[in-house]
Amino acid sequence: MSSRDLGGKSIILRIEMDTEEIKFGRVVTAISESGGDVIAIDVIQTDRQITVRDLTVTVTETTQINEIIDRVKLLKGAKLIHVSDRTFLLHLGGKIQMQPKTPIKNREDLSRVYTPEVARICTAIHEDKKKAHTLTIKKNTVAVISDGSAVLGLGNIGPHAAMPVMEGKAMLFKQLAEVDAFPICLDTQDTEEIIRIVKALSPTFGGINLEDISSPRCFEIESRLNEELDIPVFHDDQHGTAIVLYAALISALKIVKKSIDEIKVVITGIGAAGIACSKILMAAGVKEIIGVDREGALVNSQSYNNEMWNWYADNTNPNQLSGSLSDVIKDADVFIGLSAGGILKRKDVENMAADPIVFAMANPTPEIDPKEIEDIVGVMATGRSDYPNQINNVLSFPGIFRGALDCRATEVNEEMKLAAAEAIASVITDEERNSYYIIPSVFNQKVVEKVRRNVIEAAIDTNVARKIPKQFRK
Numbered sequence: 001m002s003s004r005d006l007g008g009k010s011i012i013l014r015i016e017m018d019t020e021e022i023k024f025g026r027v028v029t030a031i032s033e034s035g036g037d038v039i040a041i042d043v044i045q046t047d048r049q050i051t052v053r054d055l056t057v058t059v060t061e062t063t064q065i066n067e068i069i070d071r072v073k074l075l076k077g078a079k080l081i082h083v084s085d086r087t088f089l090l091h092l093g094g095k096i097q098m099q100p101k102t103p104i105k106n107r108e109d110l111s112r113v114y115t116p117e118v119a120r121i122c123t124a125i126h127e128d129k130k131k132a133h134t135l136t137i138k139k140n141t142v143a144v145i146s147d148g149s150a151v152l153g154l155g156n157i158g159p160h161a162a163m164p165v166m167e168g169k170a171m172l173f174k175q176l177a178e179v180d181a182f183p184i185c186l187d188t189q190d191t192e193e194i195i196r197i198v199k200a201l202s203p204t205f206g207g208i209n210l211e212d213i214s215s216p217r218c219f220e221i222e223s224r225l226n227e228e229l230d231i232p233v234f235h236d237d238q239h240g241t242a243i244v245l246y247a248a249l250i251s252a253l254k255i256v257k258k259s260i261d262e263i264k265v266v267i268t269g270i271g272a273a274g275i276a277c278s279k280i281l282m283a284a285g286v287k288e289i290i291g292v293d294r295e296g297a298l299v300n301s302q303s304y305n306n307e308m309w310n311w312y313a314d315n316t317n318p319n320q321l322s323g324s325l326s327d328v329i330k331d332a333d334v335f336i337g338l339s340a341g342g343i344l345k346r347k348d349v350e351n352m353a354a355d356p357i358v359f360a361m362a363n364p365t366p367e368i369d370p371k372e373i374e375d376i377v378g379v380m381a382t383g384r385s386d387y388p389n390q391i392n393n394v395l396s397f398p399g400i401f402r403g404a405l406d407c408r409a410t411e412v413n414e415e416m417k418l419a420a421a422e423a424i425a426s427v428i429t430d431e432e433r434n435s436y437y438i439i440p441s442v443f444n445q446k447v448v449e450k451v452r453r454n455v456i457e458a459a460i461d462t463n464v465a466r467k468i469p470k471q472f473r474k
């Protein structure tokens with residue numbers, strides 16, 4: 001695969017040219033020398049001397065966009081009128097909208113959906129609260145709630161800046177699983193206040209997907225809400241990620257022919273995702289996990305100002321390896337990155353055991369660029385959609401909530417999470433599996449249906465389903 005196939009971004013440059021001063025070919029050459037690839041040309045206006053063209057240009061790195069702009073501005077006879085970034089264009093006005101299910105065409109419709117007839121529905125729900133599940137959007141609606149404190153790997157960028165990610169999650173819920181999801185970004189990072197607000201919002205929703213809330217606050221917020229609410233509360237960055245990671249690791253180990261109880265795993269970023277992934281791997285039989293955060297490997301001889309880290313240090317790193325990532329990664333079979341872009345070096349991967357598995361899952365920039373190590377890895381994966389092997393929680397959250405809503409589950413318990421991981425892993429057959437295809441694509445239609453089915457079965461088996469969907473009745 002060429003580097004151009006990976007991570008392409010495109011911009012449209014509107015350029016006015018004085019044909020007596022500059023030839024079009026010079027403009028194209030300048031763009032390509034700055035790393036851009038002109039993939040389409042639209043003539044907007046032309047007369048004998050002046051022509052205006054829109055050039056669609058793809059780049060592999062965002063930094064190349066500025067280089068191209070600066071270079072074109074220097075060309076004598078060419079004037080850059082404007083630059084449109086297609087990603088920004090797509091975000092104008094946000095990415096989702098509300099739509100009524102039925103039109104209000106006349107007075108009769110009006111009195112049904114609204115006063116006076118709607119009052120009968122309100123009274124029915126007042127008399128039997130369960131009816132909210134059938135007579136309101138609660139049946140099919142999930143809140144995607146963030147406080148903007150750990151947005152992708154961008155960190156604490158606040159609630160306004162978190163919104164595009166939450167809108168994106170809402171789109172995916174709808175497109176992949178027909179779940180109506182509503183993004184809500186809170187202007188508070190106070191644990192108690194978040195718990196209070198989410199509880200107060202909960203009557204509207206059939207489930208709560210917590211997103212991009214940093215650790216350790218995310219643990220308390222999720223567990224308290226789960227105790228206090230009767231609808232599923234699921235922190236996507238913890239469990240959604242762990243489920244998909246586990247499915248991908250089962251598959252990758254088959255390729256490198258290693259057994260789960262013999263591998264040494266190094267995980268960077270001992271936050272929400274890193275801790276949840278570690279726990280699922282321990283439950284699956286991994287014996288040696290070393291967690292590395294900013295100050296190096298977590299060891300139980302140290303006491304941390306973070307209860308989760310103290311627990312983590314007591315329950316991992318059996319050989320008490322200490323030091324930096326480069327120190328502890330020697331002979332590791334698996335690297336799992338859930339920290340920040342660019343922190344893993346080629347030298348570190350060279351020091352790993354034979355056929356190393358590298359899952360660099362930080363978003364949007366992975367811990368290492370796959371191109372740097374493609375010749376030395378056994379299996380490589382990232383969290384991004386523009387590289388092969390996308391290990392991203394989008395493979396789990398749509399199907400999990402689809403299943404949970406369909407059986408009106410009161411929670412998403414451990415059995416349901418494991419069942420979801422098995423469902424994802426089962427989509428790829430032994431014949432299909434190869435090092436570039438360890439995990440199904442987000443667009444593989446079998447994923448949501450298999451996850452949904454497994455989640456409902458596990459919910460029924462563990463008595464957390466309040467409704468048995470028809471196809472599951474014995």
Ligand SMILES: NC(=O)c1ccc[n+]([C@@H]2O[C@H](COP(=O)([O-])OP(=O)(O)OC[C@H]3O[C@@H](n4cnc5c(N)ncnc54)[C@H](O)[C@@H]3O)[C@@H](O)[C@H]2O)c1
Pocket residue numbers: 149150151152153154212213214215236237238241268269270271272273274292293294295337338339340343361362363364382383384391392393394
């Ligand atoms: N691919 C996926 O599906 C997926 C899912 C969840 C999270 N992630 C990614 O994982 C990362 C962490 O997300 P989170 O929700 O756990 O956030 P978090 O804030 O809860 O945890 C991040 C942890 O990484 C540590 N960290 C940051 N920079 C580091 C560095 N240079 N070296 C070592 N440790 C470092 C932080 O100290 C923190 O403990 C983000 O990049 C996020 O995009 C990916």
Ligand SMILES: O=C(O)C[C@H](O)C(=O)O
Pocket residue numbers: 151152153165212236237362363383392393394
């Ligand atoms: O949003 C994503 O792409 C995955 C994950 O939830 C993350 O925070 O990185």
Ligand SMILES: [Mg+2]
Pocket residue numbers: 152211212236237
């Ligand atoms: Mg997230």
